[in-house]
Amino acid sequence: MANVNQQRQRMVDTQIARRGIRNEAVLAAMRAVPRERFVAADMAEFAYADSPLPIPEGQTISQPAIVAAMIDAAEVGPGDRVLEVGTGSGYAAAVIAQIVGHDAGHVFTIERHSALAQSATSRLRELGYGNVTVRVGDGTVGWAEEAPFDAILVSAGGPDVPPALKDQLAVGGRLVIPVGAEHEQTLLKIVRRSGTAYDREERGRVAFVPLIGAQGWAEDGTRPSGNLNPDHTPGPTRRTVPTMIAAAAEPLPDPDDPAFGRFFDRWGDRRVVLLGEASHGTSEFYRARAAITKRLVERHGFTIVAVEADWPDAAAVDRHVRDRGARNGVADEPPFQRFPTWMWRNTDVAAFVDWLHDHNRGVAAPDRRTGFYGLDLYNMGGSIAAVLDYLDRVDPEAAAVARERYGCLTPWQKDPSTYGRAALTQGFRRCEAAVIDQCRALLEKRLDYAGKDGDRFLDATQNARLIATAERYYRIMYYGGAESWNLRDTHMFETLTALLDAKGPQARAVVWAHNSHIGDARQTDMGITRGELNIGQLCRERFGDAAALIGFGTHSGTVAAATDWGEAMEVKRVRPSRPDSYERLCHESGVPRFLLDLRAERNEAVRRCLLPSRLERFIGVIYRPDTELRSHYSEASLPQQFDAYVWFDETRAVTPLGPEHARSGVPDTYPFGV
Structure with missing residues (x-):
């Protein structure tokens, strides 16, 4: 109980008070109402997250900050009689009831779904909110027999303000309602000044489910013919988000079609193009990134392919x-x-590596050949071996010192996470300083070493940086929190910038990494709630418009993944995307494969309607369909997270390299011998 109370207090402090809500009655009510009681049991752990949550009948319980903002705008106070349209789970009604009090105040709330109304009534009764009355009906026509109301709050977006609700306001009463097209509304505050005079104030952009009813939207998404504004001018037509996506989408050919890459020429002048993936085991994502990269290399002069992979392993590919x-x-x-x-090690990557090798053979100048580089930091053992190998060749004395310094790491090279557990004791903390000293010593000899072999020096210095960072990473990962993630992504970003610096001011890079790394973390709950950053954010901060962030997504199909870390790969069925996700909107567009340019100058209307945060799916090397919502979905604002989005409605798993892919006659330097 104490933990839940702490979460509730933290929600009020960080999500509501910091956003400018100063009304003590609102803050106190939200501290008091147990939001976890108004969501399904399997969603209780997310009750105090800064996001809306799904409830039955395809509805949602609003984001806590929105609930607070609407109640604050309506100026709800003790003794008020309040009408709420859209009961949902009953959470907002409970907060309002807490404020108006049990003596003179009362909350009347209308819900059109009878099942929701029944469950809300039971829940409110169990929690002791006897000053709330729930009924099933059309909220757009209000509750005339209980009018007038001091405040009316509408938790759904209508085409305009229903005249019935304005009529049921008391003089001085306040009506707060979202008005506009589906998923893109303006929050209005209407104040009744006399029998016929009303003030109107806009309170910002919001996104709510449609307000269905005689004075709202019809069930089929049209506007009822008899529902007109007081001046008899038509309100906005309801154009669905999937329809808008379909209109803006650019259908793509198969990734194996040479025409595929041409769609991405618009980003050919960027310094960095970051290509994502919604999972680490989907063939279409690898094939699409390969097609785009080939185009950027051949037509636009990109010479760096930097991937979410260990530096030493990628270096072996690069040498080939x-x-x-x-x-x-x-x-x-x-x-x-x-x-x-x-x-x-899959057939799609092997095919791209073969292409890159053949392409480079046609480039006479070695410094114009395109390299393949790893950004990640996991393989400490491989990195240590690479640095020692280099030092053995160019400076045996330094190699002997390095062996001493790395000695305390070697027992756990095969399982570096074991080192993280051991490092929690003071005896292992000395390793951090030792490896940093080694990195510094290697960098101080830059001029001497660079003259002997520039490429190999870059390889060795990066490995030294990797070891220093990885040592800290495996130590802090056991403390939890955002620190280990931030250390890893900062390391990957610094590796990318080191590559660009080493290759000169004209160098340009294409990055392959997961959506969670290349989409701007500031536009997801990774950054907003957990304080995490990523490569995409850091690239936007460093390069501005010279960085392009391109995400990828899918609705269903198969994926190569494990159930837990270190377990065997399985080909798993990807569950169809959730109804409240960005993926479902793309699926419902009916376009099986497309590019959606999310920049305002290209598609302002669809960008604006997609701005409000929604669920987005992230599958890594682990996939747990049974707990998919908790394990793989996160809140994000897609058009702020990415500059563009590549969609494949149905996808299939990658094919791992196996004995059947062995090739006779390949050189010893071929990296994917099987």
Whole structure:
């Protein structure tokens, strides 16, 4: 109980008070009402999140900040008689009832879904809110027999203000209602000054479910023919979001079609193009990114492909695609042998690597060949080996010192997370300073080493940075919170900028990473609620419009994933997207494969209607369909998160490389020998 009370207090402090609500009665009521009692049991852990939550009948319980803002705008006070249109779960009615009190105040609330009305009535009664009366009916016509009302709050968006609700206001009464098209409304405050005079004030943009009824929208999405404004001018027509997406969508050919990449020429002048994926195991995402990257490399001069992969493993691929030869003449071990092997050891990546190798063979100048680089920090063992190998060759004395410094890390190279557990004791904290000293020592010798081999120096310095960062990462990941995520993404961003700096001011990079890394974290609950940042955010902050962030999504199909970390890969069925998600809107557009340019100058109308936060699906190397909402959905504002969105309505799992893909006669330097 104490924990729930703390969550409720934190919700009020961080989501409501900090957004400017100063009404003590509103703040006190929201501290008192148990929001977890107004959602399904499996949603209780999210009750105090800064987002709306689904309830039965396709409805939602509004975001706490919106509930507070509407009650504050309506100036609800002790003793008021209040009409609420759209009972839902009963949460807003309970908050209002807490404010008006049991003596003279009363809340009358109307719900058109009888099942919701019944459950809300039972819930409110159980919680002791005897000053609330619920009835089933058409809220757009109000509750004439109980009028006039001191305040009316409408929790659904109508085409305009229903005349019946204005008529039922007391003189001095306040009506708060969202008005506009579906999922894009203006919150209005109407104050009745006399029998015929009303003041009108706009309170900002909001997004609510449609207000259905005789003086609202019809069930089929049209406006009832008899429902006109007082001056008899038609209100807005209801154009659905899927319809708007379909109109703005640019249908795409298959990724294997050479025409696919041409759709992305509009970003060919960017310094960085970041290409996402909604899962790590979906073939269409890899094939699409490969097609886009080929176009950017061939037509627009991109020379850096930077991927969400370990630096040492990607370096082995890079040596192959740029014909750099093996380190010290010794062939690399096959890369990407650690879990999740299918993420990079799959047929789609192998095909792209073959293409990149062939492309580079046609480029005479070595410095104009396109490299393949890893941004991530997990493979400490491989990184240590790479740095020591380099130092053995160019500075054996420094190599001996490095071996000493890395000594306290080596026992856990095969399972670096074990090091994280051990590092919680003071005895292991000395490693952090040691590896940072090693990184610093390597960088201080930059001029000496760079003269011997610039490419190999870049490889070794990045590995030294990786080890220093990874040591801290595996230590802090056991403390929890955003710190480990932020350390990892900052490391990946710094690796990207180091590559760009090393290749010169004209260098341009294409990045392959998960949507959670390349979409701007500030526009998701990752950043808003948990304080996490990511590469996409950092690129926008550093490069501005010279960075393009492109997300990917799907509705259903199959995916290669495990049930838990380190377990075997399975081909799993992807559940159809949730009705309250961005993915469902894209699915309902009816366009099976498309590019949606989300920039205001290209598609302002669809961008505006998609701005309000919705659920978005994220599948990594782990997929748990049974707990999909908790495990894989997060709140985001899609048009603020990405510059564009690539949609595949149905997708299939990647094919991991196996013995059946072995090829005879391939050189020892080929990285995907099987």
